[in-house]
Amino acid sequence: MAETTKREDYISWDEYFMGVAMLSGMRSKDPNTQVGACIVSSEHKILSMGYNGFPTGCSDDEFPWTREGDDNKYFYTTHSELNAILNYRGGSLEGATMYVTLFPCNECAKAIIQAGIKELIYADDKYEHTMSVIASKRMLKSAGVKFKRYEYTGRRIEMTL
Numbered sequence: 001m002a003e004t005t006k007r008e009d010y011i012s013w014d015e016y017f018m019g020v021a022m023l024s025g026m027r028s029k030d031p032n033t034q035v036g037a038c039i040v041s042s043e044h045k046i047l048s049m050g051y052n053g054f055p056t057g058c059s060d061d062e063f064p065w066t067r068e069g070d071d072n073k074y075f076y077t078t079h080s081e082l083n084a085i086l087n088y089r090g091g092s093l094e095g096a097t098m099y100v101t102l103f104p105c106n107e108c109a110k111a112i113i114q115a116g117i118k119e120l121i122y123a124d125d126k127y128e129h130t131m132s133v134i135a136s137k138r139m140l141k142s143a144g145v146k147f148k149r150y151e152y153t154g155r156r157i158e159m160t161l
């Protein structure tokens with residue numbers, strides 16, 4: 001017989017949007033760190049997504065993925081957070097929330113603040129002791145952007161594609 005009550009084991013908003021950010025990060029070609037971001041409106045609508053990679057027209061096969069040396073990936077990579085902001089074509093991101101798999105660097109923090117994003121939910125903070133992240137937190141706090149760590153629920157989501 002068909003069920004008449006709603007199912008209760010559906011994913012939460014946080015699981016949904018962090019899941020989308022994680023899925024987005026899986027598009028990254030960076031061999032060392034893949035980062036994904038998902039920007040969401042106050043009405044729980046997804047506005048934009050991004051992942052770290054080279055700018056359009058800069059080939060993933062020609063530009064360097066190395067972390068060291070004179071010519072390295074840091075000169076060329078656009079961070080996931082900035083890509084998510086730049087990918088948005090709908091107007092203002094004022095009041096939006098960003099879900100991101102890794103805490104934003106200082107440069108992305110500037111873009112987040114200037115875009116009017118008011119809340120940040122991050123999964124990982126592996127560079128928390130770097131000056132970039134320390135400066136990022138200082139600016140975000142000063143600008144009134146709330147940030148909190150994503151609380152893992154332990155739910156496993158499997159997909160066969």
Ligand SMILES: Nc1ccn([C@H]2C[C@H](O)[C@@H](COP(=O)(O)O)O2)c(=O)n1
Binds near residue numbers: 053078080
């Ligand atoms: N919040 C962040 C931090 C870093 N990224 C990007 C930039 C690079 O592609 C990669 C970090 O590489 P690593 O130094 O760990 O080899 O992640 C980002 O998109 N967002």
Ligand SMILES: [Zn+2]
Binds near residue numbers: 081104106
């Ligand atoms: Zn950044």
